[in-house]
Amino acid sequence: MRRSVCSNYIDLCEIPSFSGLEVNASVAIIDSVYNLPEEFEEHIDSDRTEDFVGRPGLDDTTGHGTTVSNILYAFSRNVEFNFYRAVRETGTVLQRDLLKAIGRAHQTHDTDIINLSLGYDHSHDGVSCDMPNEPCKVREAAKRAIDDGITVVAAAGNADESDEAENDEGVCCPALLNEVISVGGMFPVCTATAEEEHTSTTVGPNTRMLPPFAGWIHTGDPSEVISPLCTGLGCSPTENCGGNLAITEWGGNVDHEPSEIDVLAPGTFPLRNLDGEPDITEGTSFAVPVVTAVVAEITAFLKAHDEAVLPTQIQAALANTAEEVQHGDGLYLQGASALKRISSRKDLRGNFTRRPDDLGFDHT
Secondary structure, eight states: OOHHHHHHHHHHTTOOOOSSOSOOEEEEEEESBSSOOHHHHTTSEEEEEEESSSOTTOSBSSSHHHHHHHHHHHHOSSEEEEEEEOBOTTSOBOHHHHHHHHHIIIIISOOSEEEEOOOSOOEETTEEOOSTTSOOHHHHHHHHHHHTTOEEEEEOOBOOOSTTOSSSSSOOTTTTSTTSEEEEEEEEEEOOOOOTTSEEEEETTEEEEEOTTOEEEEOSOTTOEEEEEOOSOSOOTTSOGGGGEEEEEOTTBOOSOSSOOOEEEEOEEEEEOTTSOEEEEESHHHHHHHHHHHHHHHHHHHHHTTOOOOHHHHHHHHHHHOEEOSBSSOEEOOHHHHHHHHHHHHTOOOOOOOOTTOOOOOOO
């Protein structure tokens, strides 16, 4: 991950971080990862790995879970990682595997948060559970976990216009459950205008004038141009970088109806492929660990003060302190404001800000 982009995300979303806490938040990552790369393992507190797809010799079936874990680590310091693999090499998740993973995280281990970067619908006895009033074993399992004090953060799903897509319209399961924190994507667009000191970037028919260090990327196909990410860097001392930045809803979000998306978070991350070429990973899956990081910091802070952690209270604080995006629909994450709202009611004190240069393992 490019540190300049992560640094800007920390500032934009007010992501808090604490040092010196004697407790961590235990996060269950239900995804494709079983073992993280050795150089990553050296930096994290990991307690448990379980495999539900019968491939214990394979570290990560798709690579998706490693990316999710890296994002979580980049934005949080007080996390204990626990991995429950339910994603097969095909990228699919069988309902029985997902239910086993949720059940183990809930009933067997002392889990605080379940991270579900799995944005697609499931079925119940052959009936799609894409509406809140339809029965769904996955939602029922999530609800039981929440009732027992576990905060569940789940991807709202990515819009897909293909004929085979099931989740191309509304929030998917289990994110559509009211008690689950449902997450969509947003990103900061650089809107800088042409000036001599700015860099001209031409991609296909589009020419963009950017500050020297504004992040930008494209897919390699000239017809597919992704708006440049505003890093907040490279402006002159007299120039207001905030004037070049617009918070935009990610275009791949599903509709906000009939179920609302609780909060938007950064879901677009520049990466470097194994061949060294720049690329971009995006989706609500990758916005989820950013929200999970904030929930983890709030949870660890409350636990350190021997305060009860109520999932509904955390969900309400996130939703009520989020800010409107400038383009599109939805509210984007304001982590420190959410923590301040909770702590003020409990008369707790703490430094809720974070140095933007204090980033996680640079997995490029």
